[in-house]
Amino acid sequence: MNVNNLSPGVLAFVGDAYYGLLVREMLAETNRPSGELHSESVKLVKAGAQAAAFKIIESELTDTELSVYKRGRNSHVNSIPKNASVGEYHSATGLEALFGYLHLSGEDQRAKELFEKIIKNSVF
Numbered sequence: 001m002n003v004n005n006l007s008p009g010v011l012a013f014v015g016d017a018y019y020g021l022l023v024r025e026m027l028a029e030t031n032r033p034s035g036e037l038h039s040e041s042v043k044l045v046k047a048g049a050q051a052a053a054f055k056i057i058e059s060e061l062t063d064t065e066l067s068v069y070k071r072g073r074n075s076h077v078n079s080i081p082k083n084a085s086v087g088e089y090h091s092a093t094g095l096e097a098l099f100g101y102l103h104l105s106g107e108d109q110r111a112k113e114l115f116e117k118i119i120k121n122s123v124f
Contacts (some may be wrong), residue, residue, distance in 0.1 A: 003104045008075035008097045011068065015100025020045050022099075022115045044122075047084035050092035053118040060117065065098055072097025 003011075023044045027037045043049060054069065061069065073094030084092070102111040 001104065003101055006101075006104070008072040008093075011097040011100035011104070012072050012075070012093050013096075013100065014104060015072075015096035015098065016045075018103045018111070019050070019096060019099045019115075022112070026115075026119060047088045047092040049122075050095045051084075051088040053122065054091050054095045056118050056121045057114045060114065061098075065102075068101045069094040069098045 020041070023041050024037070027040055030037070058066075071094075073090045075093060075097070077089060077093060099111055099115075102108065102114075
């Protein structure tokens with residue numbers, strides 16, 4: 001599969017799941033009841049949190065990674081969740097496209113490196 005030929009929507013689709021898995025794996029280390037884990041995961045994967053996450057890693061991205069993010073951010077979306085602004089939602093879609101791209105490119109170590117930076121610098 002040539003990842004560069006995939007649409008931003010496909011990258012975001014995969015990235016949404018992959019980013020959510022990274023969040024869940026990180027939260028599993030806290031060994032709390034599943035209801036608490038779910039509540040915490042929702043805080044980290046909502047559009048506003050993902051938009052803030054991008055700002056944390058933006059300066060760390062390579063030209064290729066930034067290009068993938070921008071393709072995702074600028075892609076057409078059909079609906080915006082009621083708890084997010086249009087800008088937050090587009091930025092979150094870009095972040096998901098980036099994580100989907102990294103995962104499908106076999107660059108999971110790079111994705112985990114960026115994710116760790118997000119978590120260490122997150123205000124959530």
